Amino acid sequence: MNTFGKLIATSVLALAPSVLTAETNLIFNAFLPPHDELRQNAIENFAKAIEKETNGSVTVTIPDTTLAPSDRQYEMVRDGIADMALASSGTVRQMVALNQIADLPLNSPSSRAASIALWETYQKYFAPIGEFKGVHVLATTVLPGRQVLSVSDKTVDSVDAFAGVKLWSPPGRLTGVAKALGAVPVNSEFTDLFEYVSKGTVDAVIMTPGSADGARILDNVKSITNVPGGLGSLSFSVFIAQERWDSLTDEERAAITRAAQAIPAAAGAAADHEEAELAPKIASIPTHVFEGDELAKLNDRLARSIEDWKASAKERGIENPDEVLAFYRSVLERELAAQPAN
Structure with missing residues (x-):
């Protein structure tokens, strides 16, 4: 073997260990704080499951700080800044209507x-x-239905009582719901909510006790208006850049798909558990539940939101939106019947 051949052979041998131990690393962005239940289940635990399913051949890196604002997660992944992310449907509602x-x-x-x-x-x-x-x-998850928590003396104990209430709501469909009920919607970043409540800027908020606890405003809640199924909710999707997905092997894609299967049930159960744990704390807060004629009246006020979704779905190519809505609700009923009583 000549000198050149020896150099090539030596180089190949030197590289061999790194080739044999080469692995795929995915950057999974997270904008939620480390203690957040949704982050724990849809990101942290999912990342561990990916590594387990692939026997370590695919690793996941979660940056210490988010690589983009919460409302830019979809664009961030699509543009290749990160490989994976979790994003709310409300932040991409002009592009993604069906998941809403x-x-x-x-x-x-x-x-x-x-x-x-x-x-x-x-x-x-x-x-x-x-x-x-x-x-x-790769997966979807939905937060518990949003309720109305009054942080002032204005108790929302009827549909008509929403009139004129300064109601904090997340941007998107819930803001439209607030308007439909005659309330005055107030939007802000979630991080600013404590200030809005403590200064009396809002009369009530659309959220669950768990979210209120996370925002440090649960102690300010004076009454709760419980709407069966919620005034609305926030859905999320976990996704990976298509180009990155296509670059993976069939085995890697299958393993990641298996790991993702647990997300809907696990993330949902964790959110429900978080709300259930607060039951003793909120037991002393006056609570009004919409039912009977008041619930029917509420349904009438909110019918426009559902019709708007149907129209959007039809524009996107869904031939029979009523069929889809019926299917969604049939799965809801099936899963509710299967859940153990708290």
Whole structure:
């Protein structure tokens, strides 16, 4: 062997160990704080499951700080800044309308049931439409239905009582719900909510006790208005850049898909558990539950939101939105019946 051949052979041998131990690393961005239940289940635990399913051949790196604002997660992954992310449907509502079926009023009586219902509906009806351009959706999850927590002396004990109430709501469909009820919607970053409440800027907020506890405003709540299924909710999708997904091997894709299967049920159950744990703390807070004629009146006020979704779904290629809505609700009922009583 000549000198050149020896050099080549030596180089190949030197590289061999690194080739044999080469692994795929995915950057999974997270904008939620480390203690957040959704982050723990849909990001942290999912990342561990990926590494387990692939026997360590695929590793996941979660940056210490988010690589983009919460409302830019979809674009961030699509543009290749990170490989994977979790994003709310509300932040991409102009691009992604179909998944907002879970954000509609009365459609999230349980986070676990709604998460499973959305994922099954997505796979059956929405995936073929391909709304998520440039990314591959791996799982969906839905937060518990949003309720009304009064932080002032204005008790919302009827549909008409919403009139004129300064109601904090997340941007998107819930803001439209607040308007439909005659309230005055107030938007802000979630991080500014404590200041809004403590200074009396708002009369009430649309959220669950768990979210209020996370925002440090639960002690300010004077009454609760409980709407079965919620005034609406917030759905999320976990996705990976399509280009990155296509670059993986068949075995890697199959392993990641297996790891993602647990997300809807696990993330949903964790959110439900978090709310249930607060039951003793909120037991002393006066609570009004919409039922009977008042619930029917509420349904009438909120019907426009559902009709708007149906119109958007039809524009996106869903031939029979009523069929899709019926399917989603049938899965809800099935999962609610299967859940053990708290």
